[in-house]
Amino acid sequence: MTRFETRERGFALALLGPALLLLLLITTAPLIYLGWTSLQRLDLGMPWLSGLAGVDNYAKMSADPRFWNSLALTFVYTASTVLLQVVLGLSLALLVLQIPRGQGVLRVAAILPIVLAPVVVGLFWRTLVLAPDFGLVDLVTRALGLGSHNWLGDPQLALISVIAIHTWQWTPFAFLVLLATLATLPPDIYEAARLDRATAWKRFVHITLPLIRPAVVMVVILRTMTALSAFAAIFAATGGGPGSSTEILNLYAYRTSFSELNLGYGASLAVVLLAITLAVSWLLFRRRRAPA
Amino acid sequence: MRNALLVRRLALAAMAGALLSIWAFPVLWALLTSFKTERDVLAYPPVWWFTPTMANYREVLFGSSSIVPNLVSSMVVSVSTTLLTMLFAVPAAYALARLRYPAKRASGFYVLATQMLPPVGLIIPYYLALQRVGGLDTYAGMIAIYLTFSLPFAIWLMVSYFEDVPFEMEEAALLDRAGRLRALWHVILPQVRGGIAVTTVFVFLNAWNEFLFAVVLGGNRVRPVTVAMFNFISVEQTQWARLAAGAMVAMAPVIVLGLLAQRHIVKGLTVGAVKGGGRR
Numbered sequence: 001m002t003r004f005e006t007r008e009r010g011f012a013l014a015l016l017g018p019a020l021l022l023l024l025l026i027t028t029a030p031l032i033y034l035g036w037t038s039l040q041r042l043d044l045g046m047p048w049l050s051g052l053a054g055v056d057n058y059a060k061m062s063a064d065p066r067f068w069n070s071l072a073l074t075f076v077y078t079a080s081t082v083l084l085q086v087v088l089g090l091s092l093a094l095l096v097l098q099i100p101r102g103q104g105v106l107r108v109a110a111i112l113p114i115v116l117a118p119v120v121v122g123l124f125w126r127t128l129v130l131a132p133d134f135g136l137v138d139l140v141t142r143a144l145g146l147g148s149h150n151w152l153g154d155p156q157l158a159l160i161s162v163i164a165i166h167t168w169q170w171t172p173f174a175f176l177v178l179l180a181t182l183a184t185l186p187p188d189i190y191e192a193a194r195l196d197r198a199t200a201w202k203r204f205v206h207i208t209l210p211l212i213r214p215a216v217v218m219v220v221i222l223r224t225m226t227a228l229s230a231f232a233a234i235f236a237a238t239g240g241g242p243g244s245s246t247e248i249l250n251l252y253a254y255r256t257s258f259s260e261l262n263l264g265y266g267a268s269l270a271v272v273l274l275a276i277t278l279a280v281s282w283l284l285f286r287r288r289r290a291p292a
Numbered sequence: 293m294r295n296a297l298l299v300r301r302l303a304l305a306a307m308a309g310a311l312l313s314i315w316a317f318p319v320l321w322a323l324l325t326s327f328k329t330e331r332d333v334l335a336y337p338p339v340w341w342f343t344p345t346m347a348n349y350r351e352v353l354f355g356s357s358s359i360v361p362n363l364v365s366s367m368v369v370s371v372s373t374t375l376l377t378m379l380f381a382v383p384a385a386y387a388l389a390r391l392r393y394p395a396k397r398a399s400g401f402y403v404l405a406t407q408m409l410p411p412v413g414l415i416i417p418y419y420l421a422l423q424r425v426g427g428l429d430t431y432a433g434m435i436a437i438y439l440t441f442s443l444p445f446a447i448w449l450m451v452s453y454f455e456d457v458p459f460e461m462e463e464a465a466l467l468d469r470a471g472r473l474r475a476l477w478h479v480i481l482p483q484v485r486g487g488i489a490v491t492t493v494f495v496f497l498n499a500w501n502e503f504l505f506a507v508v509l510g511g512n513r514v515r516p517v518t519v520a521m522f523n524f525i526s527v528e529q530t531q532w533a534r535l536a537a538g539a540m541v542a543m544a545p546v547i548v549l550g551l552l553a554q555r556h557i558v559k560g561l562t563v564g565a566v567k568g569g570g571r572r
Contacts, residue, residue: 005392011472012393019384019447020399027406027440030417037416092311098304106308109316111557115550116319117501119518120539123525124322127532134334136321172315180558229410232503236522253412258508263416270413277410 031274038271042264057268066244067269070252074276077163077248078227084167085223086216089174094204096175097182110172118169122236125165126152130237152238155245162234162246166227174219181215182208221284228277249273326536333532348537359538362520366542368431369506369516370499373438377446377495382488385450386476390462400451407444411504414440419508429511437505442495449494449560453487454480490556497546517542 041053061067096106113121129136130151138148151161185208193203209216229250234240240247240255247255250273257266325333327344352359387393388400418437419428427433461479466472481488506516521542524535550557 007472008391009393012387012391015383015391016387016393016399019380019443020402022380022439023403023406023443026436026443027409027414030414030421030440031409033417033421034413037420092308095304095308095311099301099308102305106312107554108551109312111550111554112319112547113315114557115497115501115546116543117503117518117521117546119501119503119522120543123521123535123539124318126525127535128321128325129318134336134338136318139336139338168315168318176558225408229412231411232518235503236525250410250412254415254504257412257416258419263420267416270410270416273410274413277408278405281408 034267034270034274037264038268040264040267042262042267044261044263053264057265060265061268061272066247066252067249069244070247070249070269073159073246074228074248074250074273076159077166077230078224080163081166081170081227081230082220082223084163085171085174086219088167088171089219090178090216092171092175093179093182096179107176110175112172113169114172116169118230118232119236121165121169122233125161125168125233126237130161153242155242158238158242158246162237165233165237166230169233170223170226174223177215177219178212181212185211217284217287221281224280224284225277228273228280249276322536323540325533326540328533330531330533348533349541351534352538352541357524359517359520359541362515362517363542365510365514366500366516366518369434369438369514370496372431372435373442373499374492374496376435377439377442378488378492381443381446381450381491382481383476385447386454386480388447389451389454403444403447406440407448409440411441415505415508418505422509428509429513431514434505434509434514434516437509438499438502441502442499445498446491446495449491450484450487452559453484453491456487457483490553490560493549493553493556494560497549500546 038057039053039055040050041056042050096103099106127135130138132138132148132150132153133142135151137151142148149157152158189207190203193207198206230248231250231254234246234248234251235254238246240251244252249269253266253269253273256269257263260266326348327346328339328342329345329347332339332342351357354360384403388396388403414437418433422428422430422433457480461483462475464479466475500516501518502516503518503522506519507522510516510519521535521539524531524538553560
């Protein structure tokens with residue numbers, strides 16, 4: 001090894017070392033503590049019962065219908081919001097691409113939801129948009145003669161509502177990323193396809209989709225991560241209710257830990273969520289590297 | 293023929309406009325509501341023309357439940373988080389982007405992995421640890437946990453900016469017998485000034501909007517504005533106009549910053565996934 005390389009290594013260590021040490025201290029160490037907590041019986045409501053519980057918390061999960069419910073909701077919530085965002089975002093991007101002027105205004109409108117705090121979005125929807133009688137949605141349904149609905153009070157409507165809220169806030173993300181990607185596609189390929197008399201649909205499936213595939217997969221990865229740990233908007237709109245009808249695993253872990261103060265069980269739920277997140281991201285990242 | 297094209301264009305524009313107004317409308321509606329009296333809010337059919345009142349803003353700023361202390365909390369937490377984040381992230385990102393050293397891929401992947409941790413998995417150990425040392429409801433505790441999401445994000449965003457700097461500039465500086473640190477400071481950093489500004493904006497924005505950590509670790513002394521907004525609705529369920537005014541004040545900084553940085557927003561949002569682990 002040359003002296004130059006040794007010095008480069010030393011310099012890299014000096015620059016990167018502090019950040020890595022800090023990350024180790026503030027993320028990895030707490031995660032080890034989380035794993036340890038998940039093996040404890042730790043219920044602040046019943047502190048005298050505290051002690052090592054082994055895998056009891058995990059065993060308890062398999063017989064806990066609320067856990068299975070939250071797992072199913074996590075799946076429904078994540079799959080539907082990500083699918084809706086990609087489909088709506090891509091359609092809108094294709095549409096806007098046809099419009100020569102005014103894209104700037106449209107971009108500003110799209111940025112608004114993204115920069116708002118999810119908790120504020122949840123509150124807006126709970127009051128101004130979805131409240132019975134006076135919310136925007138009810139104003140429309142009443143005007144159309146469809147009547148007033150308790151959008152957040154009915155279990156099924158509440159689930160649809162929180163999915164709509166998340167989709168509303170994050171579709172602009174998919175839209176902006178895909179619009180930027182579509183704008184970089186070479187126009188001459190399309191000319192050739194047009195000369196070959198390919199239909200618009202065929203051009204989309206055989207040319208556009210393969211070209212934007214990396215961007216679509218990237219959007220799916222990022223949106224999946226966000227959906228899996230969605231919290232503030234649901235918490236503000238429904239709090240996980242009514243009952244546990246919008247309680248995705250993330251909210252269940254929170255409520256168990258900080259409403260019911262059973263931190264041991266809450267920690268084991270968080271560990272399961274962590275495992276799911278890592279597994280899903282690993283699967284998605286592998287797809288991203290697969291040849292198109 | 294030309295007319296058909298024009299009609300098609302107009303139809304497309306109308307469709308896109310209608311869809312996009314779905315995003316803008318709730319926000320504009322909230323803005324409108326913030327100038328209404330509570331009676332106008334609950335009018336049916338809704339009133340479009342009304343005498344605007346500043347009473348809601350006066351109340352949320354100077355009234356008994358003023359959110360000014362919460363704005364101060366948010367400001368202290370967000371500014372400190374941003375400064376600390378940039379202090380650690382900029383040098384680390386430079387090393388990840390440009391230097392050769394062992395286990396480079398692994399270290400890049402480690403930073404990326406820390407970005408994916410579900411927040412609820414971090415808040416439980418932080419709560420337990422901070423409770424033990426009396427760190428709940430303190431700025432130090434809050435800033436420590438805010439760094440968990442801002443630092444990995446900032447590192448990856450800065451890596452993408454450092455990678456855009458042409459290699460030749462750096463080599464020229466090094467041949468000039470300038471030390472590596474001096475080359476970084478005088479040659480490289482000025483090149484990524486824009487990137488530093490954008491990253492700073494995004495880190496601040498994310499910190500300002502954070503809710504889960506704030507609601508668990510905060511208290512009477514340290515209560516960011518997102519938590520104040522949430523408490524507002526649980527205490528005064530029907531005061532929508534006041535809620536809307538509070539939300540407008542609370543969100544003004546991020547709306548302004550978001551619009552200023554709008555051209556960079558796509559890059560800021562897709563950071564990390566673009567590279568997928570230091571593969572250089």
